[in-house]
Amino acid sequence: MHPEKPKHDFEPKIIAFVCTWCTYAGADLAGTSRMQYPPNVRVLKFPCTGRIDPVFILKAFQQGADGVLVSGCHPGDCHYIAGNFHARRRFAAFRKLLEFVGVDLNRLQFSWVSAAEGGKWVEVVTELTEKVRSMGPMVEFKELALEEQWSGAIDTPELKEAYEQI
Amino acid sequence: MSRIGVFICHCGENISRTVDVERVAAQVGKLPGVAFSTDYKYMCSDPGQNLLKKAIQEQKLSHIVVAACSPRMHERTFRKAVEAAGLNPFLCEMANIREHCSWVHEDKEEATAKAIEIVGMMVERVKKNRVLPTITVPVTKRSLVIGGGIAGIQAALDIADCGHEVILVEREPSIGGHMAQLSETFPTLDCSQCIMTPKMVDVANHPKITLYTWSEVELVEGYIGNFQVTIRRKARSVDEDKCTGCGVCMEKCPIKKIPNKFDCNLGMRPAIYVPFPQAVPNTPVIDRANCTKFKTGKCGLCQKVCGPGAIDYEQEDTLVVEPVGAIVVATGFDLYTIDEKPKGSAIKGYGEFGHGKIPDVIDGMTFERLASASGPTGGKILRPSDGKEPKQIVFIQCIGSRAREKGISYCSKVCCMYTAKHTMLYHHKVHDGQAYVFFMDARTPGKNYDEFWRRSIEEEEAVYIRGMVSRLYQKGDKIVVMGSDIAVGVQVEIEADMVVLATAVQPQKGADSLAQKLGISYDKYNFYSEAHAKLRPVECATAGIYLAGACQGPKDIPDAVSQASAAAAKVMTLFAKDKLEREPIVARVKEGGCVGCFACKKVCAYGAVEEKEIRDRQGNLIKVVAYVNPGVCGGCGTCQATCPSKSVELDGYTDEQIVAMIEAL
Ligand SMILES: Cc1cc2nc3c(=O)[nH]c(=O)nc-3n(C[C@H](O)[C@H](O)[C@H](O)COP(=O)(O)OP(=O)(O)OC[C@H]3O[C@@H](n4cnc5c(N)ncnc54)[C@H](O)[C@@H]3O)c2cc1C
Ligand code: SF4
Ligand code: SF4
Ligand code: FES
Numbered sequence: 149m150h151p152e153k154p155k156h157d158f159e160p161k162i163i164a165f166v167c168t169w170c171t172y173a174g175a176d177l178a179g180t181s182r183m184q185y186p187p188n189v190r191v192l193k194f195p196c197t198g199r200i201d202p203v204f205i206l207k208a209f210q211q212g213a214d215g216v217l218v219s220g221c222h223p224g225d226c227h228y229i230a231g232n233f234h235a236r237r238r239f240a241a242f243r244k245l246l247e248f249v250g251v252d253l254n255r256l257q258f259s260w261v262s263a264a265e266g267g268k269w270v271e272v273v274t275e276l277t278e279k280v281r282s283m284g285p286m287v288e289f290k291e292l293a294l295e296e297q298w299s300g301a302i303d304t305p306e307l308k309e310a311y312e313q314i
Numbered sequence: 315m316s317r318i319g320v321f322i323c324h325c326g327e328n329i330s331r332t333v334d335v336e337r338v339a340a341q342v343g344k345l346p347g348v349a350f351s352t353d354y355k356y357m358c359s360d361p362g363q364n365l366l367k368k369a370i371q372e373q374k375l376s377h378i379v380v381a382a383c384s385p386r387m388h389e390r391t392f393r394k395a396v397e398a399a400g401l402n403p404f405l406c407e408m409a410n411i412r413e414h415c416s417w418v419h420e421d422k423e424e425a426t427a428k429a430i431e432i433v434g435m436m437v438e439r440v441k442k443n444r445v446l447p448t449i450t451v452p453v454t455k456r457s458l459v460i461g462g463g464i465a466g467i468q469a470a471l472d473i474a475d476c477g478h479e480v481i482l483v484e485r486e487p488s489i490g491g492h493m494a495q496l497s498e499t500f501p502t503l504d505c506s507q508c509i510m511t512p513k514m515v516d517v518a519n520h521p522k523i524t525l526y527t528w529s530e531v532e533l534v535e536g537y538i539g540n541f542q543v544t545i546r547r548k549a550r551s552v553d554e555d556k557c558t559g560c561g562v563c564m565e566k567c568p569i570k571k572i573p574n575k576f577d578c579n580l581g582m583r584p585a586i587y588v589p590f591p592q593a594v595p596n597t598p599v600i601d602r603a604n605c606t607k608f609k610t611g612k613c614g615l616c617q618k619v620c621g622p623g624a625i626d627y628e629q630e631d632t633l634v635v636e637p638v639g640a641i642v643v644a645t646g647f648d649l650y651t652i653d654e655k656p657k658g659s660a661i662k663g664y665g666e667f668g669h670g671k672i673p674d675v676i677d678g679m680t681f682e683r684l685a686s687a688s689g690p691t692g693g694k695i696l697r698p699s700d701g702k703e704p705k706q707i708v709f710i711q712c713i714g715s716r717a718r719e720k721g722i723s724y725c726s727k728v729c730c731m732y733t734a735k736h737t738m739l740y741h742h743k744v745h746d747g748q749a750y751v752f753f754m755d756a757r758t759p760g761k762n763y764d765e766f767w768r769r770s771i772e773e774e775e776a777v778y779i780r781g782m783v784s785r786l787y788q789k790g791d792k793i794v795v796m797g798s799d800i801a802v803g804v805q806v807e808i809e810a811d812m813v814v815l816a817t818a819v820q821p822q823k824g825a826d827s828l829a830q831k832l833g834i835s836y837d838k839y840n841f842y843s844e845a846h847a848k849l850r851p852v853e854c855a856t857a858g859i860y861l862a863g864a865c866q867g868p869k870d871i872p873d874a875v876s877q878a879s880a881a882a883a884k885v886m887t888l889f890a891k892d893k894l895e896r897e898p899i900v901a902r903v904k905e906g907g908c909v910g911c912f913a914c915k916k917v918c919a920y921g922a923v924e925e926k927e928i929r930d931r932q933g934n935l936i937k938v939v940a941y942v943n944p945g946v947c948g949g950c951g952t953c954q955a956t957c958p959s960k961s962v963e964l965d966g967y968t969d970e971q972i973v974a975m976i977e978a979l
Contacts, residue, residue: 161979165974168386170454172386173386174383175413175414176384176386176410176413176414178413179384179414179417179418180412180413181413181728182417182418183418184418184419184420185418185419187415187418187419187424187427187428188424189632190428190432190979191410191414192435192437192970192972192975192976193953194967195899195949195950195951195964195967196950196951196952198917198950198951198952198955199951199952199954199955199964200955201949201955201969202955204972204973204976205968205979206815206979207973207976208976211976211977211979212979213979226950227857227950228834228857228919228920228948228949228950228952229843229919229920229921229948229950230835230917230952230960231919231950231952234952234955234956235952235955238955238956270418289974296752303838310815314959
C-alpha cells in the first residue's frame with residue numbers, strides 16, 4: 149500500500165512552458181524512470197524557449213494559472229544555438245514588468261533542465277507546486293485585469309495634468 | 315467545422331493502470347468539435363494504426379489527437395498513418411498521457427483528471443492546426459572546400475572519389491597547410507612530406523577537383539543545396555595554363571633575400587616563388603610588394619627567361635562564381651605569436667619568454683623546419699643566431715594555452731605530443747645534446763601516444779621538469795631559463811643554447827570574417843562551432859555547411875583526417891538525394907504587418923531572415939520587409955517572440971495554437 153497522501157485545501161494550477169529538446173525530454177525521462185511528482189503541472193511544448201512570448205505567461209495567469217514555469221536547455225546547449233539566450237534576456241526584462249504590475253515573482257520560475265535531468269524536472273516541479281500552494285491562489289492578476297477595465301481614478305494632480313495633456 | 319477524432323491508447327497497461335481511459339474517451343468525446351472518440355489497447359500497433367486510418371475515412375475526420383506516449387516516441391508513426399489515410403500529417407497531434415501522466419502519478423482519480431485536461435488542451439490546439447506542405451529544395455551536387463590543409467585535402471578527395479565535383483579554395487600559393495611544414499610526425503615518426511605530397515598530387519590530378527590556390531572566398535549567398543559562392547582569384551602574375559613549372563624564373567630572379575614564411579622566415583626566397591619545392595600547383599606567384607618590376611617598372615627578367623611566356627605582369631584579380639550544394643570549411647589553425655599581440659585581441663602577450671627578441675628562442679613550427687630534411691638547414695638543428703649546434707635545449711610547453719588569466723583557457727592538444735617528438739628528433743640529430751622539457755601535465759590520450767611520450771623519456775633521455783618557467787634572459791650567447799620543479803620542490807636554472815616554445819594553437823587570422831560570410835557561428839576564440847558537441851560534431855548549425863580539421867578546435871592529423879572524412883560523408887548523404895525534404899516547421903512573414911525593423915534578423919542564429927523589397931506596379935519601392943528563407947530557417951521561433959508587430963509566425967507553433975491550449979485550461 150502507498151502511504152496515505154495528505155489532502156490539501158488548495159491545489160494550484162501550474163503551467164510549464166518548455167522546449168522540446170531539453171526540458172520536454174527531461175520530463176519524458178522522469179516518466180520512463182517512473183519518478184513521482186504532484187499532478188498539478190500542465191506542459192506546453194515549444195520548439196525552443198526562444199519561441200516563448202512573455203504574453204503567454206500573462207495569458208496563463210489570466211486563465212487562472214497560479215504558477216508558471218519556463219524551462220529550456222542550459223545556456224550554451226540550445227538546439228537552435230542561441231534561442232535560450234534571447235529568452236533569458238527577454239524574461240529578465242519581463243520579470244521587472246511583472247514585478248511592477250504587482251505579481252509576486254515567486255509564482256514565476258525559470259530553470260534549465262536538460263534531457264538527462266529527469267530528477268531535476270521532478271524537483272523543480274515539486275518545489276514550485278509546494279511554494280505556490282503555500283502562497284494560495286493567484287488573485288493579483290485577476291484584480292489587476294479588473295482594475296484595468298475600470299481604468300482607475302484620476303485623483304492626484306500629476307495624473308490630472310497628464311490626463312489633460314492627452 | 316472540424317471533425318476531430320481522439321484516440322486514447324492503453325499502452326498495454328502502462329497508461330490504463332493509472333488512467334481510466336474509457337472515462338477520458340467519454341469526457342473528451344463531449345468537447346465541441348470532437349466527432350469521434352475511442353480507446354484502444356495498442357494504438358501504435360498495426361491494428362491500432364488501421365483503426366485510426368479506418369476511422370478517418372469512415373468518420374470523415376478532419377483533425378486527429380492521439381493520446382498515448384510522448385510525441386518524441388511516436389509522433390512520426392501517427393503522422394505517417396494519418397497521411398496514409400489522406401490527411402495532411404500536420405493535422406495530427408499527440409497528447410502525452412504516459413511519460414507526463416500515467417507513469418508519474420499513482421492516484422487514478424488525479425491521473426485521470428489530468429489526462430482529460432491534457433487531451434482537452436490538444437483538442438483545442440489541433441483545431442488551429444493548418445495544412446502544412448512538405449518543403450522541398452533542389453540540391454546542386456557540387457561542393458566547395460575552403461582550405462587546402464590535410465583536412466581540406468582529405469575531404470575534397472573523399473567527395474570527389476564519390477563522383478561529385480569539388481571546388482577547393484586555398485589562399486596560399488600552394489595547398490598543404492601546416493602538415494607540409496612538419497618534419498616527422500608523431501606517433502610513428504614517419505616523414506610528413508612522404509605521406510602528404512602524394513595526396514597533394516592526387517588533388518591536382520583528380521578530374522573532379524577544381525583547385526583554386528592563391529584565392530579566397532569573397533561572398534557566399536544561398537542556402538543548403540543552393541549556395542552561390544564568389545571566389546576571388548588573386549593575380550598570380552603567372553599564367554597557370556602556360557607555366558610548366560620549370561623554375562627558371564625563380565633561379566634568375568635577382569631579388570633573392572626575402573624571408574620565406576613557409577620556412578618560418580629562416581630561409582630565403584626570390585620575389586617570384588613557390589613556397590616549397592613540392593608545391594601543388596607548381597606554378598610560382600610574383601610577390602608584387604617585393605618585385606622590382608612592380609616597384610620601379612625595371613627588371614622584367616623572369617618574363618625574358620620564361621620559355622612558354624607564362625609571366626603576365628598585367629594580370630588582375632578575377633572573380634569566379636561557383637554554384638555548390640554543400641560547403642566544407644577546413645581553414646585550420648595558426649600559432650600564437652608571443653611578440654606581437656594580435657590587434658583587438660583580448661589575449662595578453664608573453665613578452666617574458668623573449669620570443670621575437672632573443673633570436674634563439676623559437677616556436678615549435680620553426681623547430682619543425684630546422685628538423686626537416688627539406689628545410690633551410692637541410693635537417694640540421696642549428697641556432698638561428700650563429701648557426702651553431704645547440705648542446706642544451708629547453709622546450710617549454712603550454713605557452714599561451716591553459717592560461718585563463720592571459721586569455722586562453724583551452725589546451726592546444728598537440729603540444730605535449732610534438733614536444734616529445736621534438737626531443738626525439740633532437741636526440742637523433744645531436745647525440746651529445748641534452749633536452750629539457752618544462753611542462754604542466756603530459757596529456758597523451760590517443761592510440762600509441764602515451765607509449766610515444768614515455769619513449770622520449772626512457773629511451774631518448776629527455777629530462778622532464780614539472781613546473782613553469784618564471785624567467786628567461788640572454789646571458790652572453792646562452793639563454794638562462796629559470797623555473798621551478800614542483801615535483802621535487804626546488805628551483806632550477808638551465809643555461810640553454812636554444813629554447814623552443816610550444817605556443818598555443820589558434821584559429822587562422824580572419825577566421826571570424828570568413829564565418830560572417832558563411833553565416834556560421836564561432837566561439838570566443840574564433841574556433842568554428844559545431845551544431846552539437848557530441849552528436850553533430852562535423853556539422854555547422856547552418857544547414858549545408860560542415861567543418862573539418864583544426865578550424866573547429868586544436869587537432870592532430872589523425873583527428874583532422876577523421877573529421878574530414880566524416881564531413882565528406884555528410885556531404886555525400888546530402889547529395890544522395892535529388893531534392894531535400896524538410897519538416898515544414900519554419901517561420902513565415904506576414905508582409906502586411908511587417909514594419910521592416912529587422913529585429914527578427916538580429917536574433918536569427920541561422921541567418922534565415924532576408925530583406926525583401928515590396929514595389930508597386932510602377933516599380934516604386936513601397937517598403938522593405940523581412941523574408942524568411944524556408945531552406946535556411948531552423949524553426950526555433952525566436953523571431954516570432956521578438957517581432958514587435960507580431961508579423962512573423964512559426965508554422966506549427968502559431969500564437970493561435972498556443973493561446974488555444976492556454977485557454978483550454
Ligand atoms: C609544431 C607542430 C607540430 C605538429 N606535429 C604533428 C605531428 O607530428 N603529428 C600530428 O598528427 N599532428 C601534428 N601537428 C598538428 C597538425 O599540424 C594539424 O593537425 C594539421 O595541420 C591540421 O590540419 P588542417 O588541415 O586542419 O589545418 P592547416 O594545416 O592549418 O590547413 C589549413 C589550410 O587552410 C588555408 N586557409 C586558411 N584560411 C583560409 C581561407 N580563409 N581561405 C582559403 N584557405 C584558407 C591555409 O592556408 C591552410 O593551407 C603539429 C602542429 C604543430 C603546430
Ligand atoms: S502508442 Fe505509445 S502508449 Fe500506445 S502502445 Fe504504442 S508506445 Fe504504448
Ligand atoms: S524560426 Fe528561428 S531560425 Fe527560423 S527565421 Fe525565426 S529565428 Fe530564424
Ligand atoms: S532548444 Fe531548448 S532552449 Fe532552445
